[in-house]
Amino acid sequence: MSCFETIQAYGLRSLGIGERLLPREGYDLCQQFTLIGSGLIWNVYFAAIALALGFALATLLAVGKRARSAWIRKPCDWFVFIFRGSPLFIQFFVAYQLLVLLPRDGVTLPLGLFDLHVGTDWVTRAWAGAALVLFFNTAAYTAEIFLGALRSIPRGDLEAAEAYGITGWQRFRRIQWPTMLRLAWPAYTNEAIFLFHATTLVFFSGFPAFQQRGDALYYASYFAGRTFNPFVPYPIVAFYFICLTLVLTWTFGRIGRRLNRHLPTNETRRRRPRILPQIIR
Template sequence: MRTCAESFEAYFLRPLGRAYGENLLPRGLDITFCDQLFLIGGGLMWNIYFAVLAVGIGFFLATGVALMKVSENPWLSRPAGAFIFFFRGSPLFIQFFFFYSMFVLLPRAGIDIPLGFTTLTVETRALTTAQVGGLFVLILNTTAYSAELFVGALRAIPKGDLEAADAYGLSGFAKFRRVTWPNMLRLAWPSYTNEAIFLTHSTTLVFLSAFPARQQSGEAFYYARYFVDQTFNPFIAYPLVAAYFIALTLVIIVGFGLVNRRLNRHLPRERRQRIRFRPQYIR
C-alpha cells in the first residue's frame, strides 16, 4: 500500500499526462483513499482551466453578442438572436456530441484557405482534443447564456443615466465605456455569478461521452467515474467530487462578490444588489 505522501507524488499532477506521475492509474484493490483524494483533486485543475478560460473569453464575446442583439439593425440582431437561441435551447451534452463529431470530420492536416496573395492553413488537429475543442464548445455555450443575461441588463439600464450621459456630451464609445457597460455589468452581475457557477459545474460534461481523455488525463469527475467503475463503491469518489465542487462554488461566490461590491460602490447600501445563489437552469 502507498502512503499518502506517495500517492500525492504519484497522482496529484497525473491529470496533466503520463509524464507527470505514475504511468498507470491505480487499479482494483490497489486503490487507497488518498489516491482518490489526490487524483480527483488534481483533476480539478482541468475544471478550473475550462471554467476560467471559458468565462474569461466568453465574457467579452458575450458583451459583443449582447450589443448585437439589442442593436436596431436586423442584420446584427437576428444572427445574435439565432446564436443565443441555438446554444441556450439545446443541451450542452448534445452540443459536445455534435461538435466533436464535426471536428472529427475535419481533415487532420488542416484546412487551406487561399487568400489570393498567400494561403492560410488553419490547424484543425487540436480541435478533437478536449482541451481545445471542448473549451471551444464551452466558450460558445457560456457566450450565449451570458449574452442573454447582458441583453436583459442592457434593456434595464436606467434611462436617466443614458440621458445624463447624452447631456454631458458623451457619445459613441465613450458613452458605452463610461455609462452603458458599467451599468450593464452592475445589473447583470448577480445572475452572471450564477452563470459562472453553472459553467464550472458543466465542465464535468466535457469528457462524459464525446471528447476522449488522452493518456487518461481528465477532469475531476472523469476520475471519480473511473474510481467508481474500479471499486464499485460510489460512496467515496462521488462525495469527494461533490465536496471539491462545493468548495469551488464557494470560491466563485466570494470572488464574484468582491467584484459585485466594487461595481456597486457608488450606490447607497439599500439599493445594492446582493448576490444570491439562485441557479435557474442546468444545461
C-alpha cells in the first residue's frame, strides 16, 4: 500500500471513515503519521469544545466571584477552588465513576404536561464525558485569570464611565469586558496551549475509546506496543502538538493585536534613526 493509499484509508479513521481495522503489519512512518494525525482530530475537538464553552463559563464565574451576594460568590469560589485544587487526572476518573452510576435506561423528568426522557449512556463516552471535565477545568483556571484582569482595570476608566452615565450592564459590556480581555489575553493564551496539551490525558482516563477511535496518544501507544519502539510514535505526537502550538500562538497573537489595536505598537513608535557624528573628546 502506497503512502497516498494509506492516507486515503486511515486519514479519517478516528471519525469512522475509511478502514475499520488497524494495520497489522508494516507499521511504516506513513502509517504512523497518518493514524496519529487522524487521532489528533479528537484532541482538537476536546480543546475546541472546552475553550469555547469554558470561556463563557469563566466570564460568569469571574463576575460571580466579585458579586456582593454570598449566595452567588460562595458557589463560584468553591467551584474554582475544587477544579483548581484537584489534579486533572483525578477529575477524569472521578467524573467517569460518577457518570457510570447514572441509570443505564436513562432519567425521566416529569414536566407536568409530559415526561421528558433523557438517555444517559452517552455521558460515559470520551467525546462527552472527557469534554465535560476539560470544560469545567479550563473554566476554573480561566476564571481566576479573568478575575485578576477585572481587578486590574484602572479605576479612572470606571470613573470616566460613570461620569458619562455609563453604568450597569452597559459599563461591563463597553468598558470592563473589553479591558478585561486585553489584560488577560497573554495569560489566557498560555491556558489555551496548556489545555491542548492536557487533552492527551484523555487516553489515560477511565473513558474508553469507542470502536478503536481514539485520540493521537491512543494510536501512538498502539504503534509503540506493536513495534516495541516508543521513540518513533511519541515524537510524532510531540511534533503534531508543536505544530498546534505554533498555530495557536499565531491565532491568539492576531486576536491580541486586534484587541489592542488602539494602543501604539513598537512599529508606530519606531522613528527614523538620526546619524550623529561621533564626538571625540
